[in-house]
Amino acid sequence: MKQKRRVRVMVAKPGLDGHDRGARIIARAYRDAGFEVVYTGLHQTPEEIVEAAIQEDVDMIGLSSLAGAHRYLFPAVVQLLHERGADDIVVCGGGIIPEDDIKRLKAIGVREVFTPGTPLDQIVRWVEQNVTPR
Amino acid sequence: MASVAEKVVAGDVRAVARLIRDIDDGMPEVREVLKELYPHTGKAYVIGITGAPGVGKSTLVDQIIAHLRKRDKTVGVLAVDPTSPFSGGAILGDRVRMQRHSMDPGVFIRSMATRGHFGGLTQSTRSAIDVLDAMGKDYILVETVGVGQDEVDVVRSAHTTVIVVIPGMGDDIQAIKAGILEVGDIFLINQADREGSDKTLSDLRLMIEMDQKKYDQGGWKPPILKVQAVFDKGVDEFLEAVDRHAAYLAETTGSLNFRGSRDKVRQELGEMIKARLIEEVLIRLTESGEFDRAIDSIVKGKVDPYTACEELVLPVLAR
Amino acid sequence: MPLTFNDKIFDDIKKGREKWEKELEKVFAARPERLPRFSTVSDREIGQLYTPADIKAQDFMRDIGFPGEYPFTRGVQPSMYRGRLWTMRMFAGLGSASDTNKRFHLLVNQGQTGLSTAFDMPTLMGYDTDSPKARGECGKCGVAIDTIEDMEDLFEGLPIDKITTSMTINPPASVIWAMYIAMAEKRGIDRKAIGGTIQNDMLKEFIAQKTFMCPPVPSVRIITDTVEFGTKEVPRWNTISISGYHIREAGSTAVQELAFTLGDGIAYTEEAIKRGLDVDDFAPRFSFFFNSHLDFFEEIAKFRAARRMWGKIMKDRFKAKDPRSWWLRFHTQTAGCSLTAQQPYNNVVRTALQALAAVMGGTQSLHTNSLDEVLAIPTEEAATIALRTQQIIAEESGVANMIDPLGGSYFVEALTNRMEEEAFEIIEKIDNMGGMLSAIEKNYPQQEIADAAYRYQKQIDEKEKIVVGVNKYVTEEDIPVEIMEIDEELESLQIKKIHRVKNERDNRRVEACLERVGEACSGDTNVMEALIDAVKAHATLQEVCDVYRKVYGAYRDPGIY
């Protein structure tokens, strides 16, 4: 039966910081928007995230970081996806990320960065408009 | 360029992942790939694990993976979680418990949602199992929440079906009896660190022994084992029980390759036909608009559903 | 029972209220109430007006009483801020140990009376800077401490026998504390002379902040070791700072913060008593750490309720006799989660209001967040404004002239009572689950907080709750804020430093020390002396923590959403 493809997203917490309030909330919001959400849990290395994303065939990875390590961790995820030939997986990020860093991250291929205070429906809408299930 | 099937057989993780997605999304193209893969299937040993929400199935699967890896076996996992009936979305939360294996090339973990498959959850999971089998995984673990018939059917098609309960389920055990007791090849009482596991054990034993006659005639008597998944206790004993069950199957059916068993093939083919028929008929009726029109007529009281059904189905089959 | 009000008053109030409500109806008939529902940030519905009828059963001496006296509703010290202001303790930590040391000297020169250390993520999780897990994290949200040498650099030139030091660290708290003690002893300062606090509260980590290393049961065992050791050897040290701050930051309501924090306190007390310690020997050294969130009166009521509840718990439940055991002394930090990246200067105002609530609630010490905290690590300028905020409250506002200024407010007293009641209900639920450890194993607090956090976010999205600059009064242009940059080379320098220390030390001695730590962990010898020896021998933080992980197993995120 031809079904409509469902959006599959991964919500991932790279690095050691344990502030998962945002990640958990966004996971629920995605579910309530009709997406299938795979949550990796805390303390993931970029390698673990990318491998999981590939096995789960997600359309997007949402990375959440609140302790400043995004500068290393986000680019590492983008780079590893590239090495695995999985550039089609959209990467976006959220968390405490300064404006300058957002520019830098976007320049290397992070598609969007959401800072604290972004309404959930705005994030969901962004995904609906920018992520097409394969 | 290698075909999708060739890539899968060669163990290409991305190809496997994408094929399972296509199966899940109901893409008709996958049928050709599955045909091509069929000769490469039938080697894996499939363990189905089910039980009420939160009994510790995923934690258990995580530990089973670790133990199988110690035995040098490769493992594929399909973890099925329910789709939200409100939004159609799902949080697939099983993977969190198993994520420590994500970098192990001998392990492939895939989360699936139950969705509202026309073709049936059973059908798509079975196809996904075939893919992991063709990929060369030695063991395939399938986790479902044992709430609906679909979920139970999924694990039923496994070589060994495992029912997980926890102490203090009391009345729920009665429910198990009504629903899935007869499909269990092994019973696990998980969270045995908690109070009441002896009581659960004797309750379960009592129920199983009601079929004593069957066992006297050489039928498989399901063992009941206590485990503590979070503390990694009892998992080896569990795997030994699986080995014994596998030996029993091999002896009674002649082979672990169900491809050679008339009974299994009859069952599988029957279900496949059922699923395919429903799919084909529903597609046509939906696309032609007949389905919706019939619903209108029934609602307006112009026709009864029995007649409507006959009028819909028979012509399609005649075509 | 001598109640605060007599029955005659209630009759008058009833009549008066009926009359007023009729008037009110007329007003609202012309123009309805501003909101369909008035509620606190925790979604607690608030009535229109409070009168003595809302605190009918209140007995002044029993329920409110005098500061410094049981049940301490009004404060733990008799004099409160008339005697001494609260300690202005600003959390600092960035980059390398010597960078942070410079910031410490600056703060002490500016009049700060206590130091507070933030560690970077690898340190907080028990990894050295050269671990693959630590890549990209060195010095990012605090200072990196790998060996005792870093600890020495951190406190270089600071009078550690005179100032007190608070260290925000949890899973490896015992190891960091051992480094501090060892550092003091190397300087010739007796362990009995040093004072300070380690956070050392693992239960709230499992519940909320998710910085964990080993499973709950062994984690609590190590904590109990530190409590025992502190009681006997380092009497001026607060060995646990029982923290609600992170529970609140994770999205709990005010009552959940209250209940889960005191619930954690109960669990630690029970464990220490099981160890054979007398409650009055250790309970006076327990301190608490709360969040001061946006809802002004709810927060003040929370602080007052917390003191009264802990008093009752200690006196009635644990039969503590020393009044100091009944004291709930607490540090407060303003709510980081309430700050917005949009229009960041508004954060100064938010923080000021939250600080005011903490002071009116009688906090013993206070950290005020910097306006740029939500963007990056605070710049020096932003941190100074935050400190000045406290100083303005202390010196200019007049608030500190009066002890418990809101005591007797019908509203605040009613709120205090209600919150106490609800929190005790939650604590009872936890007791029925077999205590906090098993409640955590059942993910009970985690799930409750996750639900509350989602509910709140939904309310913001639906504009049921207003966040200025975010869902109302939104402006397009962003005011540029200066951002603190962390030296990206820090990581490689720090790695070089560890390698040098490892090269210079006596590895055989390190191994022997680590072996002793392992033996203490698997047996029931208190682990602290072995730790102090190990860090003196230059064992690294991770080497010690790896012993913990090996003996007890690593704890993994159960992933509750």
Ligand SMILES: Nc1nc2c(ncn2[C@@H]2O[C@H](COP(=O)(O)OP(=O)(O)OP(=O)(O)O)[C@@H](O)[C@H]2O)c(=O)[nH]1
């Ligand atoms: N005390 C105890 N807790 C356990 C044990 N095994 C699992 N748990 C806990 O039970 C909870 C649920 O575990 P899961 O593995 O997610 O259970 P599940 O059956 O897969 O859950 P669903 O997929 O949501 O149906 C977790 O918090 C586990 O840590 C055990 O042996 N003892």
Ligand SMILES: [Mg+2]
């Ligand atoms: Mg599960």
